[in-house]
Amino acid sequence: MTKLNVNGKVHELEVEPHQTLAEVLRDKLGLIGVRVSCGEGECGSCTVLIDGRPATSCLTLAMQVEGKEITTIEGLGDEDHLHPVQQAFIDEQGFQCGFCTPGIIMSSKALLDGNPQPAPEEVMTALSGHICRCGAYPDIVRSVLHAADLMGENCEH
C-alpha cells in the first residue's frame, strides 16, 4: 500500500509501480482537475504542487512521492470558498475552454507564494511550462496580476 498525502489528507492506496501521480490522483482519488494532455511533460496541464513546488505529475511515479505534500486544484478551494487565484481567473476571464487552467492556477499560486508582486515578465517566465491551445495568454497574465492584488488585499485585513 502506498500512502499519499493529497490536499491535506493521507490516503492508503493500491498503486502499481509504473503508475504516475497523475493517473493515481485522477483514477483512484477522482481528482480530475489534474489533466493529462500531452502525457510527456511539455504542456503543463498535469501540474500539481509537490511540497509547494509546481511539478509534472504525468512524469512522476506515484510511489516516489510518499511522504510529500501534494496539492491539486481541488485542494485550493471549492465553489463556496474560492482561492483568490481562482477568483481572479473568473474575474478576469483568464481562460476559454478551461482545460489548461487548473495547472496554470497551481503554478500561479506557487509563484505568488514566493513572489507576491510579480512583474508581468516574471509571470510569463513562471508560466513558461504551460501551453494554452485557446491562446488566452494575455488574459492569463492579467488574471495572475489581479490575483496578486487580491492576495495583497487579503493580507491587509
Next chain:
Amino acid sequence: MKTFRYLRPASVDEACALKAAHGPAAQFIAGGTDLLLEWRSGEVEFDHCIDLTHVPGLHYLDAGGEEILIGPLTTLAELAEARGRGPLLDCLGRTAAHMCTPQLRSTATVGGNICHASPCADMAVLLTCLDAVALVRSAGGSRTVALAEFFTGVNETTLGDDELLTGISIPVPAVRSEVAFERATRVSVDLAQASAAVRVGTEDGATVCDAKIVIGACAPVPVTSPAAGGLLVGLDLSSPDSAVIETAAARAERETSPISDVRCSSDYRRQVGKVLARRAIEEAVARLHAAPAPV
C-alpha cells in the same frame, strides 16, 4: 501489463547493492523526466526501478570551500535559485533556469542530466567546461572520473553496471574566472541544437591567461578544444580582438562532428556552433572585464 518492481533503498550502500544484484536489469530513478518517457516508448527496458530520491546524502549543494560540491539529486530548480554565490554557480544557475520547464526543473536533477548523457545535455557541457569531476560509488568502493572522460558516447558513460554517481566536484579556478553558456533551440522549451560553454581567467586583470571552450550537441559527447582555448591566451580584456575570438570559435567548431537529426542539419550545427562559441567567448570576456578585482 508492462510494469516493473519499485525498490526504495534507504542508503547509498543499499542502492549500490541493489544495482549490483540486478545489473542492467535495474535502473536508478531520480526525477524520472527522461527515464519514464524512454521506458514508455520501449527505448529503455528494466525490471527493477531503484528510487534514489529517499536516499540521504545525495542531495546537497556546497559552495563554501576549495571546491563546489553538487549532489546528484540537486534539482535544476535549486541550481537556478543558487545565484549570487560566485561566477561558476551563477552560470550554472543561469543555464539551469533555461532548461525544460519550471515544473520539470522541480524534479529533474543534475545527476540525471549527466548520467543520461544526451549529447545535448546542457549540464554535461557546462560542467565539462568547469573541469568537474564525478564522484562514483559502488559496493566495492569509490572512484573519481574527470567529466572529460566520463562521457563515452550517445547516452553512454563510464559508469559500470553497479555504480552510482554520488557527487560532482568543481574545483575553484586558480585565477579569477568567468563562465558563459549559450544554446540554440527551435522553440524555447527544447533540447539544444548546439551549445557552447566558455571559461576564461585572468591573473593580471588585463589579459586572458587561461581559457576553455566546449561545444555541445555537435558530437556524441561534449567536445573540448584545447587548441581553440589556447588561441585566447593573451586576449586583451578591455578591447578584445574580435578576429582572434572569431578564429578561436572556428577552431573549436572544427573539432566537432555534428549530425543531421530532427532538430536541425549538420550544416546548421557547424554554422551555429561557431556563432555560439563566439558569443560565449565574448560574454565570458565581458564578464571578466566587468567583474570587480579581489580586494
